[in-house]
Amino acid sequence: MMTKEHEIKIGILFSLTGTTGITERGQYQACLLAIKQINEKGGIDGRRLLSVVEDIASDPYLTAQKAEKLILADKVVALVGLYTSACRKMIISTLEKYDTLLFYPTQYEGEEQHRNIFYCCPVPNQQLLHFIPWIIENLGKSFYLIGSDYIYPRQTNQLIRFLVESHQGSIVGENYSSLGNQKFYQYLKDIERVNPDVIFSTLVGDSAVSFYKQFHQYGINKPIASSITAETEISTLRNFYTKGYYSSFPYFSTIQSRVNQSFVNQYQQTYGTDRISSAMENAYNSIYLLTHALERVKKLDTDSLRKALSGLSFEAPKGKIVVDTETQHLHLHSRIGKVNENGQFDILWESGTTIAPSPFFKKLLDSDKDKQNVLGTGKLEEKLAQYEVLLDEIKRSVHFLPYLSVFIDMDGNVLDTYNHGIELPPITWTQIQPGSHIKAYSNLDETGLKLAWERKVLSSVQDTMHTISQLQTWHSIGIPISSRSGTFNGVIGFFIQSDEISTFSFITNSLARIVEYAVDTVEQKHQQVSLHTILQDVSAMMSDCLYVIKDKRIVFTNVRGQQLFKQKKDFVENIMEDIFNRFPQEIPSVLRKKANHDLVEIKIVTSEPYYYVFIKEIGSSLNKSQPVKDKRKIVTKDLVGSNENFLKAVSLAKSAAQTTANVLLLGESGTGKELFARAIHNESNRCDKPFVAINCAAIPKDLINAELFGYAEGAFTGARRGGNQGKFEAANGGTLFLDEIGDMPLELQASLLRVLQEKEVTRIGGHTPIPIDVRIIAATNKNLNQEIAFKGSFRSDLYFRLNVFTIELVPLRERLDDISALVEYFIDDLVATTGRPKKELSREAFDILIKHNWYGNIRELSNVIERAFYISDNSAVITKEHLPRYIFQPLGVMDMELDFSNHSINNVQDIKQQNHDLNKKLIIKVLLKTNGNISKTAKYLGISRPTLYRKLKEYEIEL
Secondary structure, three states: OOOHHHEEEEEEEEOOOOOOHHHHHHHHHHHHHHHHHHHHOOOEOOEEEEEEEEEOOOOHHHHHHHHHHHHHOOOOOEEEEOOOHHHHHHOHHHHHHHOOOEEEOOOOOOOOOOOOEEEOOOOHHHHHOOHHHHHHHHOOOEEEEEEEOOHHHHHHHHHHHHHHHHOOOEEEEEEEEOOOOOOOHHHHHHHHHHOOOEEEEEOOHHHHHHHHHHHHHHOOOOOEEEOOOOHHHHOOOOHHHHOOOEEEEOOOOOOOOHHHHHHHHHHHHHHOOOOOOHHHHHHHHHHHHHHHHHHHOOOOOHHHHHHHHOOOEEEEOOEEEEEOOOOOOEEEOOEEEEEOOOOOEEEEEEOOOOEOOOOOHHHHHOOOOOOOEOOHHHHHHHHHHHHHHHHHHHHHHHOOOOOEEEEEEOOOEEEEEEOOOOOOOOOOHHHOOOOEEHHHOHHHOOOHHHHHHHHOOOEEEOHHHOOOHHHOOEEEEEEEEEOOOOOEEEEEEEEEEHHHOOOHHHHHHHHHHHHHHHHHHHHHHHHHHHHHHHHHHHHHOOOOEEEEEEOOEEEEEOHHHHHHHHHOHHHHHHHHHHHHOOOOOOOOOEEEEEEOOEEEEEEEEEEOOEEEEEEEEEOOHHHOOOOOOOHHHOOHHHOOOOOHHHHHHHHHHHHHHOOOOOEEEEOOOOOOHHHHHHHHHHOOOOOOOOEEEEEOOOOOOOOHHHHHHOEOOOOOOOOOOOOEOOHHHHOOOOEEEEEOHHHOOHHHHHHHHHHHHHOEEOOEOOOOOEEOOOEEEEEEOOOHHHHHHHHOOOOHHHHHHHOOEEEEOOOHHHOHHHHHHHHHHHHHHHHHHHOOOOOEEOHHHHHHHHHOOOOOHHHHHHHHHHHHHHHOOOOOEEOHHHOOHHHHOOOOOOOOOOOOOOOOHHHHHHHHHHHHHHHHHHHHHHHHHOOOOHHHHHHHHOOOHHHHHHHHHHOOOOO
């Protein structure tokens, strides 16, 4: 019997549902086929591979959760999978945190290289560098670009634009469609209008399939090319929809080779189809790459796997692939294919050899025409500025030595060369240009410079040990430049004529010491600058003006102190003069002074030889609180909090704002879902259009239809002339926020789904469809998966339509570290609104707030602080006595989480019943106290009105 010790677990992460499921399911199947083949051959030294599969449903946030689950709970050795760049980028922090490898099998936009990712896919230079010139030569010069609205299409189209224009072509149109969109009438009209030679598509999944159908039906007789649509999408269409369609990939299933034919046959036997895409073959190869690495290592740790993978090669269905030793990408072939009448690709062109990956191809395109100048002028200047202090210090330290020197950064880019006016070595030194890459010079391969960069250790090569004859009268030394913490920053290389030195090892060690001293000097300078910056930053947070005095001179002042000095120079100088005159006498710790109409409080802290003087203006405009930003204009940077999980949600909101995808906000009542919705809208390209909010739970069931869709004239008795527009029309061009979407009636969900699909509404009583362009942000405090699975109260198809970009807001009880900042924000808001003096929160009151459970979340905290602010009246401090009694002397428990682990089933039921009765009594008691006022009762309990109504119904409380 096979035990766990005889298994190696591999995490498989793909969308088996969701908008990209049509493509990712094939990748998932290819992985399982590879694992099956490997296990049939005996596994890894007798150990069986076990796949642990998770469906990520095209959701980046869910992807991060599933990845962490696979790593921590399932103990997988590595992860294989993902399709979109959003999902890949989302789990990078997880990969770093647990130092786990991801094998990523999908072509992407490049511009990334991460030590925890092996990119088992083509990058843009391997797909586009030959494809675009071939299209221009064979199909035409004018291009129309259409893609799905996410990272890969937008960045890929930047490269396509550059390549098209570089080959005397032109881009005559460019458009992006939201993920999952299946209506392309407007786009097709635009294509017909500009009449391009070629349409280049980067649409994905369902969108791609719908576009090709509608393109054919519309009757546009133009070729379509793509670097993303492959056999998977083609197989879902009739042949006449895609005949004549062009694509470029390293792999097509029609490759005539023994390895590929075996792969295709086995896939067909297993899954009943021979339609295999490049992305599927990438996934298949990912498993084999991991397997070959596992066969090479003695222990299953990430470092061992990473080393085993470097330079690894094997014969794949697409041909030989090699893992690049520097970039962790693959050397691959490039091929161009055309769909034939059978729905397969005829290969029209292929590269004779593999093409090296250039993941930073976009940066190469932005550089100088000279291929050696990989940085470009702008980037070189940026790098030189970054290393300026270090370069200057090293030059100053070695300027008296008659040696040739070259400095390369950590990536191998030549940043500077200098020779101090001596004779150059015979290696065409003048051709080594700043901005070029060390790999461009084969004559430096076996020198100390190149070896030190490759190995990151001190390296030296003496005269005759050089492989190039011209350098055999020279010594070369490469010295790594590393910080005290061990961070590798680059290499300084020296070339010395043999007859210039007698003791080679002594010179090598001396130069290493000089460089080390220069690095230490620079780090000390940086540390001093950093400390000064930190001091400025920290002191800028003070409400007082700070002046640091030494030897009767001001040696430091914070920002507020500088402002006061500029505004009232004489006033500040008089204060300082009075303090100076007291030296070296006893100085009081606190004193007050009045000048004109200004009264200031001065605190002095002595710490020889420094005196810290704090000046606080009493009643001065300098200390008035600034009005808190209008919530209608709030953006993500205005969202208050520093909790790690909260900041993750803010980061997701920033990403969501850059797309047009629908957003689903999940979280308990009072967690700030509407603020997040407004921030996403205000940071998006729809910010100058309407933001319309509607609470689906607060509108009567029989009126919500009219609220959303409007009604035509005469639809209701008394309807105004011309009818009335609904929220969708009011939000046209902007954002519609559907709060409490989980409470929307089931029959209305079908209408909403239809509007999202058709992008048009029909008013109640009307017959004319009205086109609308609205981005949906929905919010709920319910678990929609449970609503779908167990209650049937929410449509799954609507859920997946809304659940493109999910952001989960954590309750306040899970971010107690943010309470201090939130309290400060609420008090500042009240000060700005009322004009009352600012108040502080006592330590005792703060400790009480920290211990409270906050079932009403931020809304409850806001209510508590507002109440305390007014009750404290003229007091400058909010104390325990100003807080509502239930905060520290609760009348009961609302929805508390109980630990039932030590109770029998009967006891558990008893405890739950007791908790139910306790909550019911608490609500009744507060209702009596407030004379049945719902708003006051909800506020006192720290919950929202809809939540209170729901609990009244649950506890069968009649008003």
